[in-house]
Amino acid sequence: MTAINFVDVNDNDAIFEGSGWDAVIVVTPSLDAIAFDEISLLASHGANIDARIGRSATLLFAPGLAGGRLIISPLLNPQDDIQDVRAYADAARKGLAIAKEAGAIKPLLVVAPHSAEKYQQSLAVSALACGQELWQALERREALGLKPQMQAIGLLVSDQQAQVLNAIETGRHLARDLCGTEPERMSAPMFAQYCQQAFADSGLAIEVVEDRDVLERDYPLLSAVGRSSFAVPRHQPRVVKLEYCGEGEIERSYFFAGKGVVYDTGGADIKVAGGMAGMSRDKGGAAAVAGLMKTLSLLKPKGIRVVAELGLVRNSIGSEAFVTDEIITSHAGVRVRIGNTDAEGRLVLADLLSHLRLKAADAVNAQLFSVATLTGHVVRAYGGYTAVVENAVARDQQVGERLQAVGEAWGEPLELSRLRREDYQKIVDPSAAADIISSNNAPSSVTARGHQYPAAFLLQASGLQQHGLSSAKPLAYSHVDIAGSATEGDPLYGKPTATPLVALFNHLCQ
Numbered sequence: 424m425t426a427i428n429f430v431d432v433n434d435n436d437a438i439f440e441g442s443g444w445d446a447v448i449v450v451t452p453s454l455d456a457i458a459f460d461e462i463s464l465l466a467s468h469g470a471n472i473d474a475r476i477g478r479s480a481t482l483l484f485a486p487g488l489a490g491g492r493l494i495i496s497p498l499l500n501p502q503d504d505i506q507d508v509r510a511y512a513d514a515a516r517k518g519l520a521i522a523k524e525a526g527a528i529k530p531l532l533v534v535a536p537h538s539a540e541k542y543q544q545s546l547a548v549s550a551l552a553c554g555q556e557l558w559q560a561l562e563r564r565e566a567l568g569l570k571p572q573m574q575a576i577g578l579l580v581s582d583q584q585a586q587v588l589n590a591i592e593t594g595r596h597l598a599r600d601l602c603g604t605e606p607e608r609m610s611a612p613m614f615a616q617y618c619q620q621a622f623a624d625s626g627l628a629i630e631v632v633e634d635r636d637v638l639e640r641d642y643p644l645l646s647a648v649g650r651s652s653f654a655v656p657r658h659q660p661r662v663v664k665l666e667y668c669g670e671g672e673i674e675r676s677y678f679f680a681g682k683g684v685v686y687d688t689g690g691a692d693i694k695v696a697g698g699m700a701g702m703s704r705d706k707g708g709a710a711a712v713a714g715l716m717k718t719l720s721l722l723k724p725k726g727i728r729v730v731a732e733l734g735l736v737r738n739s740i741g742s743e744a745f746v747t748d749e750i751i752t753s754h755a756g757v758r759v760r761i762g763n764t765d766a767e768g769r770l771v772l773a774d775l776l777s778h779l780r781l782k783a784a785d786a787v788n789a790q791l792f793s794v795a796t797l798t799g800h801v802v803r804a805y806g807g808y809t810a811v812v813e814n815a816v817a818r819d820q821q822v823g824e825r826l827q828a829v830g831e832a833w834g835e836p837l838e839l840s841r842l843r844r845e846d847y848q849k850i851v852d853p854s855a856a857a858d859i860i861s862s863n864n865a866p867s868s869v870t871a872r873g874h875q876y877p878a879a880f881l882l883q884a885s886g887l888q889q890h891g892l893s894s895a896k897p898l899a900y901s902h903v904d905i906a907g908s909a910t911e912g913d914p915l916y917g918k919p920t921a922t923p924l925v926a927l928f929n930h931l932c933q
């Protein structure tokens with residue numbers, strides 16, 4: 424099953440009966456903002472007998488319109504300063520849900536604009552919200568042989584706009600599948616295989632590292648996390664490498680490390696008191712990066728090169744499990760004391776980043792990113808929002824600020840956190856036996872600066888610290904913590920969001 428299919432509709436008559444569409448969903452800041460006379464007339468007549476019309480999403484019997492169904496879904500308080508473009512997403516989802524319940528399978532989505540600058544992407548955000556609403560869990564699709572819930576969604580956009588939205592949604596669909604699936608169906612080898620299938624004939628280069636000797640040599644920290652999983656062949660780690668190279672002269676290069684902890688028991692520092700449930704979603708970073716690569720492979724933007732490494736590993740527990748206190752030398756040659764085996768994501772990322780660092784060193788205008796469901800602290804600090812923590816080079820280039828602006832416009836808002844000198848104090852190994860320690864030995868959610876200081880660790884353990892502002896080769900690096908934003912709704916089993924795919928894609932293609 425592919426993602427939903429957005430179809431460009433160039434003809435305003437598509438709102439009428441006989442056009443082939445079976446419902447008209449209007450997402451609008453107010454009844455006055457609807458540009459179609461036939462629709463606003465029906466809506467204002469309807470509002471005379473039903474006060475809900477214009478206040479909440481409602482279905483009107485609409486003879487003469489496509490499918491005889493008109494769904495008006497208004498924005499809630501669009502004029503409020505605190506409101507953002509997600510008001511459109513909310514309204515689109517409510518409207519679509521009603522259309523689905525009513526039996527529509529080919530609705531036409533009409534989005535009435537709002538003059539405020541913050542709503543400039545209202546149409547795209549509304550359309551993508553439909554994709555989020557309609558995604559069904561992979562296990563359920565496979566078990567029941569489910570088909571997509573909608574045949575198509577019509578949009579009053581150009582062919583090119585529809586193409587972009589389809590590509591973004593296809594990437595998000597892949598990301599949700601990879602993130603949201605249970606730990607056997609989406610074990611590390613199965614995750615890698617799912618990627619191989621998704622990227623077959625895509626034009627992207629894909630390589631899967633699975634040999635234990637190679638993994639232990641090239642990804643020693645990642646392999647420590649996966650040490651006890653090697654005993655079970657179907658749980659063994661994988662590293663997936665993806666590379667996209669656009670046509671024409673390369674003007675910018677991007678490097679992504681994705682955390683793909685397919686299951687996190689906590690390891691020897693085992694998660695207790697019910698803390699393990701939902702830990703199959705600890706692969707949202709790798710999933711979002713894979714989805715981003717899928718979108719790129721479909722749209723083939725020119726002049727950019729994008730390299731990704733996904734670290735897929737199960738943090739198992741067993742007689743071979745790595746333990747706290749061990750000292751392990753990272754790929755970059757930094758001797759890392761393990762502070763807590765449940766702080767495994769940063770270990771996985773550090774080796775991936777070290778490989779990317781070597782590639783970035785001779786790349787044109789390189790920017791590096793790590794994307795991970797990394798800390799409970801980010802959830803504590805920001806709730807459902809993504810955090811970006813960047814090094815001085817990235818800050819100098821305003822990478823985080825740009826990402827924040829584009830995320831805000833496209834309905835994936837994020838918070839900028841500042842890396843501070845105290846964050847480096849937290850990774851000093853008290854015994855001095857190791858170069859650094861990976862973490863303190865308490866949950867990040869009760870640790871001050873618990874989502875900021877891991878960026879200090881990532882910079883040191885990956886060797887990126889050597890590429891600061893005053894170095895011969897400064898490298899911009901931004902760490903993106905999506906622990907709060909990778910899923911929505913239920914804290915354990917909510918729907919994956921594919922965040923921050925949309926913000927990153929638009930950042931790359933700006």
Ligand SMILES: [Zn+2]
Nearest residue numbers: 687765766767
């Ligand atoms: Zn963990």
